[in-house]
Amino acid sequence: MERQLVHEELERARADFHRLIGAADRADLLKATNGTRWNNRQLLFHMLLGYPIIRALLRLVRVFGRLPQRAGSAFARLLNAATRPFDQVNFLGSYAAGHTVSPDRMVIMFDHVVAKLHQRIDAESDADLARGMHYPTRWDPFFKDYMTSADVYHFPTQHYDFHRRQLTLPGALREP
Numbered sequence: 094m095e096r097q098l099v100h101e102e103l104e105r106a107r108a109d110f111h112r113l114i115g116a117a118d119r120a121d122l123l124k125a126t127n128g129t130r131w132n133n134r135q136l137l138f139h140m141l142l143g144y145p146i147i148r149a150l151l152r153l154v155r156v157f158g159r160l161p162q163r164a165g166s167a168f169a170r171l172l173n174a175a176t177r178p179f180d181q182v183n184f185l186g187s188y189a190a191g192h193t194v195s196p197d198r199m200v201i202m203f204d205h206v207v208a209k210l211h212q213r214i215d216a217e218s219d220a221d222l223a224r225g226m227h228y229p230t231r232w233d234p235f236f237k238d239y240m241t242s243a244d245v246y247h248f249p250t251q252h253y254d255f256h257r258r259q260l261t262l263p264g265a266l267r268e269p
Contacts, residue, residue, distance in 0.1 A: 096214055102250040106144075107207045109257070113137065114196045116264035122196065127259045130184065135191025140256045141199050142187060143249035144206040151213070154242045158224035165226040169238075172229035214246055222246075 114137065122134035129136055157165040194202075225241035235251040237244065257265060 099214055099246045100211060102247065103207045103210055106250050106253045107203055110137070110141070110203050110253075111200060113257075113260065113262055113264050114200050117196070117262050121262050124261045126261055129256075129259055131187060131191060133260055133262050134196065135187050136256055136260060137196070138191045138194055138199060139183075139187035140253045141203050141206075142190075143252040144203065144210065147210060147245060147249050148213075150245045150248070151242055154224055154226050154240075154245060155221075157226035158242075162227070169227035169229050173231045176229070176231040210246070217242065 117133065122137075123132050126133055126136045131139065157168060222243040223241055225239055225244070227238055228236040228240050230236050230238055233248075233252065234255070235248050240248075
């Protein structure tokens with residue numbers, strides 16, 4: 094895995110998030126998005142949320158990556174069975190946070206989590222990055238059946254880019 098590629102992905106998304114928030118006014122943030130039940134502000138929070146979740150996903154890889162494959166596979170099947178409640182929590186969490194977390198605070202949170210991810214990936218050994226586990230493929234289109242830690246580092250920006258296309262903000266019309 095090329096760590097530099099992940100660093101570049103993180104920085105591209107961080108700079109783009111700053112641009113999107115900076116170019117949006119209150120009315121823009123409250124507009125409906127394309128293909129979601131969220132408004133732009135709520136979807137921006139959801140896009141941000143993909144980054145702090147990585148820390149939990151990496152902890153799971155550390156645990157399940159050391160266990161027999163069948164343990165991780167069983168865990169993924171259990172999570173897949175809980176897709177409907179996960180989807181509800183996922184929707185409601187971003188819905189509520191999109192109403193309560195200010196855009197300025199979202200930018201601060203984005204900067205903080207990206208800085209932590211930069212540090213974390215630099216501290217990972219090659220063995221850590223190669224360790225993997227099974228994931229619940231029904232939870233997100235970017236979850237593969239089996240993902241290494243290296244794959245997990247790419248996930249939030251894939252998630253970000255996918256949802257970015259659903260924004261209806263003026264600054265979202267051009268590619269990041």
